[in-house]
Amino acid sequence: MSVVRKTKSVKTLMSIFEASGSALSVVDLVEQLKVQMNKTTVYRILERLEGEGTIHSFIGSNGLKWYAKCSTCTKHEHDDVHPHFECRDCGKVECLEIEVTIPKLKNRLIESADVLLTGQCADCLN
Amino acid sequence: MSVVRKTKSVKTLMSIFEASGSALSVVDLVEQLKVQMNKTTVYRILERLEGEGTIHSFIGSNGLKWYAKCSTCTKHEHDDVHPHFECRDCGKVECLEIEVTIPKLKNRLIESADVLLTGQCADCLN
DNA sequence: ATTATTAATGCAACTTAGTTGCAAAAATAT
DNA sequence: ATATTTTTGCAACTAAGTTGCATTAATAAT
Numbered sequence: 001m002s003v004v005r006k007t008k009s010v011k012t013l014m015s016i017f018e019a020s021g022s023a024l025s026v027v028d029l030v031e032q033l034k035v036q037m038n039k040t041t042v043y044r045i046l047e048r049l050e051g052e053g054t055i056h057s058f059i060g061s062n063g064l065k066w067y068a069k070c071s072t073c074t075k076h077e078h079d080d081v082h083p084h085f086e087c088r089d090c091g092k093v094e095c096l097e098i099e100v101t102i103p104k105l106k107n108r109l110i111e112s113a114d115v116l117l118t119g120q121c122a123d124c125l126n
Numbered sequence: 127m128s129v130v131r132k133t134k135s136v137k138t139l140m141s142i143f144e145a146s147g148s149a150l151s152v153v154d155l156v157e158q159l160k161v162q163m164n165k166t167t168v169y170r171i172l173e174r175l176e177g178e179g180t181i182h183s184f185i186g187s188n189g190l191k192w193y194a195k196c197s198t199c200t201k202h203e204h205d206d207v208h209p210h211f212e213c214r215d216c217g218k219v220e221c222l223e224i225e226v227t228i229p230k231l232k233n234r235l236i237e238s239a240d241v242l243l244t245g246q247c248a249d250c251l252n
Numbered sequence: 253a254t255t256a257t258t259a260a261t262g263c264a265a266c267t268t269a270g271t272t273g274c275a276a277a278a279a280t281a282t
Numbered sequence: 283a284t285a286t287t288t289t290t291g292c293a294a295c296t297a298a299g300t301t302g303c304a305t306t307a308a309t310a311a312t
Contacts, residue, residue: 005259005308027298038262043299045260061240063189063269064298085234096231102241103224107248108211114187114244117228119237131279131288153269164291169270171289189298190269 004048009037013045017055023068023084023093025060060093061086061118070095083115089124130174135163139171143181149194149210149219151186186219187212187244196221209241215250 004010012033016024026046030039046067049055055069072082072095081100086093102113130136138159142150152172156165172193175181181195198208198221207226212219228239 007260007308009261030298039298040263040300041261048260059185059187059189061185063185063191065189083228085231085236088237098229098231100226100228100241102209102226102243105211105222105224105243107251108243109246109251110211110243111214111245112243114240114242115226115228116240116242117231117234117236117238118240120235122233125233125235133279133289135290156269165269166271166292167290174289 004052009041010045010049012036013042013049014054017067017069021094023058023066023095025093026065026067029067058084058114058116061116066093068093068095071097081113081115083117085117085119085121087121087124088118089120092121092123094121130178135167136171136175138162139168139175140180143193143195147220149184149192149221151219152191152193155193184210184240184242187242192219194219194221197223207239207241209243211243211245211247213247213250214244215246218247218249220247 013029016029016032026043029046030042033042046055046057050057050067054073055067056073057065057067060066066084068084070082081102083096083098083100084093085096096117100113100115102110104110139155142155142158152169155172156168159168172181172183176183176193180199181193182199183191183193186192192210194210196208207228209222209224209226210219211222222243226239226241228236230236
């Protein structure tokens with residue numbers, strides 16, 4: 001069920017993620033691709049690629065959805081504690097290749113941890 | 127500017143937060159209060175209370191906005207690294223009274239950190 | 253290579269969270 | 283009691299994301 005076919009649209013999205021070093025918001029992708037494909041298609045392809053493990057998603061500071069293809073995406077075991085960084089000036093969002101340690105909690109089972117850091121990126125610091 | 131008046135609606139919302147130990151989603155508040163006040167009013171009161179420092183907000187796992195009144199809200203200096211926990215079974219969201227250590231990053235200025243943990247709460251573990 | 257099967261797409265209509273402008277009502281100040 | 287300023291309700295709107303269904307494109311089977 002739900003085999004991911006290598007359609008033209010899928011290839012287009014894949015190459016966008018390959019080419020981009022940072023995360024991409026769904027809103028931006030839909031806007032950027034609106035002449036080439038329907039927004040529903042964008043949403044559905046992103047869902048499938050995430051299900052496949054090719055990309056991963058997270059929620060930005062304003063509640064909008066972002067996707068990224070990072071090095072840990074290629075591993076089978078998905079690392080849940082890799083943080084994301086959002087620049088308050090240029091709006092760029094990136095995956096950070098560091099690990100954040102989540103303390104163990106008694107009485108609760110933690111299944112995943114989303115860490116979103118906000119601040120100024122290298123480019124915007126000056 | 128933007129003095130917070132103690133209107134009936136404000137008092138209602140304040141007492142809801144006092145009575146509740148956990149965080150409250152805006153959607154739930156609007157639904158719960160829809161006979162007593164307009165949804166626009168709910169949104170605006172929450173904004174004002176947050177500006178005042180009485181409550182704080184964050185984004186849940188599905189991108190929706192949540193508000194909570196926690197112990198650290200009463201302090202003037204707002205602690206940016208207090209995590210939130212969302213139960214995947216019952217949907218309850220709570221502030222955790224622990225501190226998560228965010229590693230220093232070279233080349234980036236971190237201004238705030240949002241940590242959202244997802245899993246099973248004490249009640250849903252059995 | 254053609255045909256059959258199944259997945260993917262486009263489209264339009266819809267749902268839902270959140271916002272805006274403005275007139276009316278309620279708090280606070282005078 | 284009146285004037286001032288904030289707050290509220292309402293209706294209309296925006297924008298993100300979803301759904302159903304008919305059509306089209308990929309892959310599998312012959």
